[in-house]
Amino acid sequence: MNSIEVEHLKRIYTTTMGVVKRTIKEVVAVDDLSFSISNGELFGLLGPNGAGKTTTIKMLTTLLIPTAGSARIRGFDIVKDARKVRSTIGFIFGGERGLYWRLSAADNLRYFASLYFVDPEVSRKRIPYLLELVGLQDRAQEKVEGYSRGMKQRLHIARTLLHDPDILFLDEPTIGLDPVGARELRQVIHNLHDDGKTILLTTHYMFEADELCERIAVINKGNLVALDSPQGLKEHVRDMNVLEIEVFGIQQDRIDSIRALPQTDSVSVVDRDQRQLLQIHSVFGSEILPKILAILGTLPTGKVALREPTLEDAYVQLVKEEV
Numbered sequence: 278m279n280s281i282e283v284e285h286l287k288r289i290y291t292t293t294m295g296v297v298k299r300t301i302k303e304v305v306a307v308d309d310l311s312f313s314i315s316n317g318e319l320f321g322l323l324g325p326n327g328a329g330k331t332t333t334i335k336m337l338t339t340l341l342i343p344t345a346g347s348a349r350i351r352g353f354d355i356v357k358d359a360r361k362v363r364s365t366i367g368f369i370f371g372g373e374r375g376l377y378w379r380l381s382a383a384d385n386l387r388y389f390a391s392l393y394f395v396d397p398e399v400s401r402k403r404i405p406y407l408l409e410l411v412g413l414q415d416r417a418q419e420k421v422e423g424y425s426r427g428m429k430q431r432l433h434i435a436r437t438l439l440h441d442p443d444i445l446f447l448d449e450p451t452i453g454l455d456p457v458g459a460r461e462l463r464q465v466i467h468n469l470h471d472d473g474k475t476i477l478l479t480t481h482y483m484f485e486a487d488e489l490c491e492r493i494a495v496i497n498k499g500n501l502v503a504l505d506s507p508q509g510l511k512e513h514v515r516d517m518n519v520l521e522i523e524v525f526g527i528q529q530d531r532i533d534s535i536r537a538l539p540q541t542d543s544v545s546v547v548d549r550d551q552r553q554l555l556q557i558h559s560v561f562g563s564e565i566l567p568k569i570l571a572i573l574g575t576l577p578t579g580k581v582a583l584r585e586p587t588l589e590d591a592y593v594q595l596v597k598e599e600v
Protein backbone atom coordinates (compact mmCIF):
# COMPACT_ATOMS: atom_id res chain seq x y z
CA MET A 278 0.00 0.00 0.00
CA ASN A 279 1.23 3.47 -0.83
CA SER A 280 0.86 6.26 1.69
CA ILE A 281 1.83 9.01 -0.71
CA GLU A 282 1.28 9.07 -4.46
CA VAL A 283 2.52 11.99 -6.52
CA GLU A 284 1.61 12.27 -10.20
CA HIS A 285 3.02 14.91 -12.52
CA LEU A 286 2.98 17.50 -9.80
CA LYS A 287 3.80 21.03 -10.96
CA ARG A 288 3.94 24.42 -9.28
CA ILE A 289 4.66 27.77 -10.87
CA TYR A 290 5.13 30.87 -8.73
CA THR A 291 4.23 34.16 -10.32
CA THR A 292 5.76 37.29 -8.89
CA THR A 293 5.41 40.87 -10.06
CA MET A 294 8.55 42.93 -10.40
CA GLY A 295 9.20 46.64 -10.79
CA VAL A 296 7.15 49.59 -9.57
CA VAL A 297 6.63 51.75 -12.66
CA LYS A 298 6.75 49.13 -15.33
CA ARG A 299 5.27 45.99 -13.87
CA THR A 300 6.46 42.72 -15.26
CA ILE A 301 5.32 39.29 -14.27
CA LYS A 302 8.00 36.74 -13.61
CA GLU A 303 7.24 33.05 -13.54
CA VAL A 304 9.30 30.56 -11.59
CA VAL A 305 8.77 26.88 -12.24
CA ALA A 306 9.55 25.56 -8.77
CA VAL A 307 8.25 22.03 -9.36
CA ASP A 308 8.12 20.99 -12.98
CA ASP A 309 6.90 17.43 -13.42
CA LEU A 310 7.32 15.27 -10.36
CA SER A 311 6.04 11.71 -9.89
CA PHE A 312 6.91 9.23 -7.16
CA SER A 313 5.22 7.17 -4.49
CA ILE A 314 6.08 6.38 -0.90
CA SER A 315 4.91 3.13 0.65
CA ASN A 316 3.36 2.63 4.04
CA GLY A 317 5.89 3.01 6.84
CA GLU A 318 8.70 4.03 4.54
CA LEU A 319 11.38 6.56 5.50
CA PHE A 320 11.86 8.46 2.26
CA GLY A 321 14.42 11.17 1.55
CA LEU A 322 13.96 14.09 -0.81
CA LEU A 323 17.34 15.56 -1.75
CA GLY A 324 18.35 18.32 -4.09
CA PRO A 325 20.29 21.57 -4.28
CA ASN A 326 18.94 24.90 -2.97
CA GLY A 327 15.92 25.90 -4.98
CA ALA A 328 15.34 22.38 -6.37
CA GLY A 329 11.69 22.46 -5.26
CA LYS A 330 11.74 20.31 -2.11
CA THR A 331 9.92 22.73 0.20
CA THR A 332 7.43 23.61 -2.54
CA THR A 333 6.68 19.90 -2.98
CA ILE A 334 6.16 19.46 0.75
CA LYS A 335 3.94 22.55 0.92
CA MET A 336 1.71 21.08 -1.78
CA LEU A 337 1.58 17.66 -0.11
CA THR A 338 0.69 19.27 3.22
CA THR A 339 -2.12 21.31 1.56
CA LEU A 340 -0.43 24.66 2.26
CA LEU A 341 -0.04 25.37 -1.44
CA ILE A 342 -2.21 24.42 -4.42
CA PRO A 343 -0.50 22.70 -7.35
CA THR A 344 -0.51 24.41 -10.74
CA ALA A 345 -0.97 21.00 -12.39
CA GLY A 346 -0.82 17.31 -11.57
CA SER A 347 -2.15 15.61 -8.47
CA ALA A 348 -1.19 13.81 -5.30
CA ARG A 349 -2.95 11.54 -2.84
CA ILE A 350 -2.17 10.98 0.80
CA ARG A 351 -3.69 7.71 2.08
CA GLY A 352 -5.91 7.87 -0.98
CA PHE A 353 -7.15 11.39 -0.21
CA ASP A 354 -6.65 14.03 -2.86
CA ILE A 355 -4.53 16.94 -1.59
CA VAL A 356 -6.88 19.51 -3.11
CA LYS A 357 -10.38 17.97 -2.99
CA ASP A 358 -9.94 16.19 0.34
CA ALA A 359 -7.57 18.71 1.96
CA ARG A 360 -9.28 18.44 5.37
CA LYS A 361 -8.95 14.67 5.47
CA VAL A 362 -5.34 14.94 4.34
CA ARG A 363 -4.61 17.37 7.17
CA SER A 364 -5.98 14.99 9.79
CA THR A 365 -3.59 12.23 8.74
CA ILE A 366 -0.39 14.26 8.44
CA GLY A 367 2.04 16.20 10.62
CA PHE A 368 4.80 18.46 9.43
CA ILE A 369 7.69 20.60 10.60
CA PHE A 370 9.79 23.08 8.69
CA GLY A 371 13.41 23.76 9.69
CA GLY A 372 14.02 26.81 11.87
CA GLU A 373 10.30 27.11 12.53
CA ARG A 374 8.80 29.33 15.19
CA GLY A 375 5.43 28.72 16.76
CA LEU A 376 6.08 27.63 20.33
CA TYR A 377 5.27 29.67 23.41
CA TRP A 378 8.64 30.42 24.94
CA ARG A 379 7.20 31.52 28.30
CA LEU A 380 5.44 28.18 28.72
CA SER A 381 6.97 24.84 29.61
CA ALA A 382 7.15 22.03 27.06
CA ALA A 383 4.28 20.22 28.77
CA ASP A 384 2.13 23.39 28.80
CA ASN A 385 2.90 24.05 25.14
CA LEU A 386 1.69 20.57 24.26
CA ARG A 387 -1.44 20.97 26.42
CA TYR A 388 -2.19 24.29 24.72
CA PHE A 389 -1.77 22.92 21.18
CA ALA A 390 -3.72 19.77 22.06
CA SER A 391 -6.73 21.89 23.00
CA LEU A 392 -6.25 24.04 19.90
CA TYR A 393 -6.37 20.91 17.73
CA PHE A 394 -9.42 19.57 19.63
CA VAL A 395 -7.56 16.53 20.91
CA ASP A 396 -9.77 14.79 23.50
CA PRO A 397 -8.44 15.87 26.98
CA GLU A 398 -8.59 12.25 28.16
CA VAL A 399 -6.38 11.27 25.23
CA SER A 400 -3.92 14.13 25.59
CA ARG A 401 -3.45 13.43 29.31
CA LYS A 402 -1.91 10.10 28.37
CA ARG A 403 -0.42 11.15 25.09
CA ILE A 404 1.60 14.19 26.23
CA PRO A 405 3.88 12.28 28.64
CA TYR A 406 4.31 9.58 25.98
CA LEU A 407 5.33 12.17 23.36
CA LEU A 408 7.69 13.97 25.74
CA GLU A 409 9.42 10.67 26.33
CA LEU A 410 9.48 9.81 22.63
CA VAL A 411 11.42 13.01 21.87
CA GLY A 412 13.58 12.70 24.99
CA LEU A 413 12.24 15.76 26.86
CA GLN A 414 10.59 14.00 29.81
CA ASP A 415 13.16 15.27 32.33
CA ARG A 416 12.94 18.92 31.21
CA ALA A 417 9.20 19.01 30.47
CA GLN A 418 8.38 21.49 33.25
CA GLU A 419 11.03 24.04 32.24
CA LYS A 420 10.21 27.11 30.16
CA VAL A 421 10.95 26.67 26.46
CA GLU A 422 12.98 29.93 26.39
CA GLY A 423 15.79 28.08 28.18
CA TYR A 424 15.81 25.23 25.65
CA SER A 425 18.58 24.60 23.15
CA ARG A 426 17.69 24.70 19.47
CA GLY A 427 17.74 20.91 19.31
CA MET A 428 15.33 20.63 22.22
CA LYS A 429 12.98 23.14 20.60
CA GLN A 430 13.09 21.19 17.37
CA ARG A 431 12.26 17.97 19.23
CA LEU A 432 9.36 19.76 20.91
CA HIS A 433 8.13 20.82 17.46
CA ILE A 434 8.07 17.16 16.51
CA ALA A 435 6.11 16.27 19.66
CA ARG A 436 3.65 19.07 18.85
CA THR A 437 3.02 17.78 15.34
CA LEU A 438 2.39 14.27 16.73
CA LEU A 439 -0.43 15.40 19.07
CA HIS A 440 -3.23 14.34 16.73
CA ASP A 441 -1.39 11.04 16.08
CA PRO A 442 -0.72 11.45 12.35
CA ASP A 443 0.49 8.43 10.35
CA ILE A 444 2.50 10.47 7.92
CA LEU A 445 5.18 13.02 8.73
CA PHE A 446 6.88 15.64 6.60
CA LEU A 447 10.17 16.81 8.07
CA ASP A 448 11.73 19.64 6.05
CA GLU A 449 15.37 20.02 7.11
CA PRO A 450 14.68 19.04 10.73
CA THR A 451 18.35 19.11 11.75
CA ILE A 452 19.25 22.48 10.18
CA GLY A 453 21.30 24.63 12.53
CA LEU A 454 21.71 21.93 15.18
CA ASP A 455 25.08 21.06 16.65
CA PRO A 456 26.35 17.51 15.98
CA VAL A 457 25.04 16.16 19.30
CA GLY A 458 21.63 17.83 18.90
CA ALA A 459 21.41 16.56 15.33
CA ARG A 460 22.27 13.03 16.44
CA GLU A 461 19.58 13.14 19.13
CA LEU A 462 17.06 14.30 16.56
CA ARG A 463 18.05 11.52 14.16
CA GLN A 464 17.41 9.07 17.01
CA VAL A 465 13.91 10.53 17.34
CA ILE A 466 13.38 10.03 13.59
CA HIS A 467 14.58 6.41 13.95
CA ASN A 468 12.09 5.89 16.78
CA LEU A 469 9.23 7.35 14.73
CA HIS A 470 10.12 5.05 11.87
CA ASP A 471 10.18 2.03 14.23
CA ASP A 472 6.78 3.21 15.42
CA GLY A 473 5.48 2.67 11.88
CA LYS A 474 5.21 6.27 10.72
CA THR A 475 5.62 7.08 7.06
CA ILE A 476 8.21 9.84 6.84
CA LEU A 477 9.27 12.19 4.08
CA LEU A 478 12.51 13.91 5.06
CA THR A 479 14.62 16.57 3.41
CA THR A 480 18.20 17.33 4.39
CA HIS A 481 21.37 18.77 2.93
CA TYR A 482 23.47 16.36 5.02
CA MET A 483 24.18 13.35 2.85
CA PHE A 484 25.43 11.13 5.65
CA GLU A 485 22.14 11.80 7.42
CA ALA A 486 20.11 10.70 4.39
CA ASP A 487 22.40 7.68 4.04
CA GLU A 488 21.92 6.73 7.67
CA LEU A 489 18.16 7.23 7.84
CA CYS A 490 16.48 6.79 4.47
CA GLU A 491 15.32 3.57 2.85
CA ARG A 492 14.90 5.27 -0.50
CA ILE A 493 15.98 8.66 -1.79
CA ALA A 494 14.62 10.84 -4.56
CA VAL A 495 17.13 13.32 -5.93
CA ILE A 496 15.48 16.30 -7.57
CA ASN A 497 16.92 19.23 -9.46
CA LYS A 498 15.08 22.18 -10.99
CA GLY A 499 11.75 20.64 -10.09
CA ASN A 500 12.37 17.30 -11.77
CA LEU A 501 13.34 13.85 -10.58
CA VAL A 502 16.96 13.00 -11.32
CA ALA A 503 17.23 9.64 -9.55
CA LEU A 504 15.21 7.46 -7.20
CA ASP A 505 16.87 4.57 -5.43
CA SER A 506 18.13 3.20 -2.12
CA PRO A 507 21.27 4.92 -0.75
CA GLN A 508 23.21 1.81 -1.83
CA GLY A 509 21.66 1.95 -5.29
CA LEU A 510 22.64 5.59 -5.68
CA LYS A 511 26.21 4.79 -4.67
CA GLU A 512 26.25 2.07 -7.33
CA HIS A 513 25.88 4.90 -9.78
CA VAL A 514 29.46 5.90 -9.00
CA ARG A 515 30.64 2.39 -8.14
CA ASP A 516 33.57 2.44 -10.51
CA MET A 517 34.71 5.80 -9.29
CA ASN A 518 37.28 6.40 -6.60
CA VAL A 519 38.02 9.52 -4.70
CA LEU A 520 41.65 10.54 -4.40
CA GLU A 521 42.21 13.04 -1.62
CA ILE A 522 45.41 15.06 -1.43
CA GLU A 523 46.18 17.60 1.25
CA VAL A 524 47.86 20.65 -0.28
CA PHE A 525 49.10 23.97 1.02
CA GLY A 526 48.22 27.09 -0.99
CA ILE A 527 47.22 25.60 -4.32
CA GLN A 528 46.76 28.05 -7.21
CA GLN A 529 43.80 28.05 -9.59
CA ASP A 530 45.87 27.27 -12.70
CA ARG A 531 47.08 24.01 -11.16
CA ILE A 532 43.49 23.04 -10.27
CA ASP A 533 42.50 23.80 -13.87
CA SER A 534 45.34 21.62 -15.17
CA ILE A 535 44.20 18.70 -13.01
CA ARG A 536 40.61 19.21 -14.20
CA ALA A 537 41.86 19.17 -17.78
CA LEU A 538 43.39 15.70 -17.40
CA PRO A 539 41.35 13.24 -19.46
CA GLN A 540 41.37 10.76 -16.54
CA THR A 541 39.73 13.04 -13.98
CA ASP A 542 35.98 13.14 -13.73
CA SER A 543 35.58 16.05 -11.35
CA VAL A 544 37.84 17.98 -9.02
CA SER A 545 36.85 19.90 -5.94
CA VAL A 546 38.82 21.84 -3.35
CA VAL A 547 37.74 22.03 0.28
CA ASP A 548 39.36 24.74 2.39
CA ARG A 549 40.72 23.69 5.78
CA ASP A 550 42.51 26.43 7.71
CA GLN A 551 45.94 26.85 6.10
CA ARG A 552 45.45 23.76 3.95
CA GLN A 553 43.16 22.61 1.20
CA LEU A 554 41.84 19.16 0.50
CA LEU A 555 41.94 18.34 -3.17
CA GLN A 556 39.28 15.77 -4.06
CA ILE A 557 39.66 14.08 -7.41
CA HIS A 558 36.92 11.78 -8.69
CA SER A 559 38.23 9.31 -11.18
CA VAL A 560 37.77 5.70 -12.25
CA PHE A 561 41.55 5.39 -12.42
CA GLY A 562 42.12 5.70 -8.68
CA SER A 563 45.72 5.92 -7.58
CA GLU A 564 46.97 5.30 -11.12
CA ILE A 565 46.65 9.00 -11.86
CA LEU A 566 48.61 10.05 -8.79
CA PRO A 567 51.97 10.51 -10.63
CA LYS A 568 50.30 12.79 -13.19
CA ILE A 569 48.77 14.88 -10.44
CA LEU A 570 51.97 15.10 -8.41
CA ALA A 571 53.73 16.27 -11.57
CA ILE A 572 51.23 19.11 -11.88
CA LEU A 573 51.57 20.00 -8.21
CA GLY A 574 55.35 20.13 -8.72
CA THR A 575 57.10 21.74 -5.79
CA LEU A 576 53.88 22.64 -3.97
CA PRO A 577 54.00 21.16 -0.46
CA THR A 578 51.58 18.27 -0.01
CA GLY A 579 50.35 16.43 3.07
CA LYS A 580 48.28 13.29 3.44
CA VAL A 581 47.22 11.34 0.38
CA ALA A 582 44.31 8.90 0.55
CA LEU A 583 42.15 6.88 -1.79
CA ARG A 584 38.63 6.23 -0.59
CA GLU A 585 35.34 4.66 -1.66
CA PRO A 586 32.67 7.00 -2.96
CA THR A 587 30.07 8.16 -0.43
CA LEU A 588 26.45 9.11 -1.00
CA GLU A 589 27.63 12.71 -1.23
CA ASP A 590 29.93 11.82 -4.13
CA ALA A 591 27.05 10.07 -5.89
CA TYR A 592 24.79 13.05 -5.26
CA VAL A 593 27.33 15.56 -6.58
CA GLN A 594 27.71 13.44 -9.70
CA LEU A 595 23.94 13.13 -10.22
CA VAL A 596 23.24 16.81 -9.79
CA LYS A 597 26.24 17.73 -11.94
CA GLU A 598 25.04 15.52 -14.79
CA GLU A 599 21.78 17.44 -14.79
CA VAL A 600 23.57 20.77 -15.16
Ligand SMILES: Nc1ncnc2c1ncn2[C@@H]1O[C@H](COP(=O)(O)OP(=O)(O)OP(=O)(O)O)[C@@H](O)[C@H]1O
Pocket residue numbers: 290291292304305306307324325326327328329330331332333
Ligand atom coordinates in the same frame (compact mmCIF):
# COMPACT_ATOMS: atom_id res chain seq x y z
N1 LIG B 1 6.87 32.23 -2.51
C1 LIG B 1 7.65 32.15 -3.59
N2 LIG B 1 7.54 33.04 -4.61
C2 LIG B 1 8.32 32.94 -5.70
N3 LIG B 1 9.24 31.99 -5.89
C3 LIG B 1 9.42 31.08 -4.93
C4 LIG B 1 8.64 31.10 -3.72
N4 LIG B 1 9.03 30.07 -2.94
C5 LIG B 1 10.01 29.44 -3.61
N5 LIG B 1 10.25 30.03 -4.81
C6 LIG B 1 11.21 29.59 -5.82
O1 LIG B 1 10.89 28.25 -6.19
C7 LIG B 1 12.06 27.49 -6.38
C8 LIG B 1 12.01 26.27 -5.45
O2 LIG B 1 12.09 26.70 -4.10
P1 LIG B 1 12.00 25.69 -2.86
O3 LIG B 1 11.95 26.51 -1.65
O4 LIG B 1 10.88 24.73 -3.10
O5 LIG B 1 13.38 24.93 -2.99
P2 LIG B 1 14.09 23.93 -1.96
O6 LIG B 1 14.46 22.71 -2.73
O7 LIG B 1 13.26 23.76 -0.76
O8 LIG B 1 15.43 24.73 -1.62
P3 LIG B 1 16.30 24.79 -0.23
O9 LIG B 1 17.17 23.58 -0.26
O10 LIG B 1 17.08 26.05 -0.37
O11 LIG B 1 15.33 24.81 0.91
C9 LIG B 1 13.23 28.43 -6.11
O12 LIG B 1 13.67 28.92 -7.37
C10 LIG B 1 12.63 29.52 -5.29
O13 LIG B 1 13.31 30.73 -5.49
Ligand SMILES: [Mg+2]
Pocket residue numbers: 330331332448
Ligand atom coordinates in the same frame (compact mmCIF):
# COMPACT_ATOMS: atom_id res chain seq x y z
MG1 LIG C 1 13.56 24.13 1.27
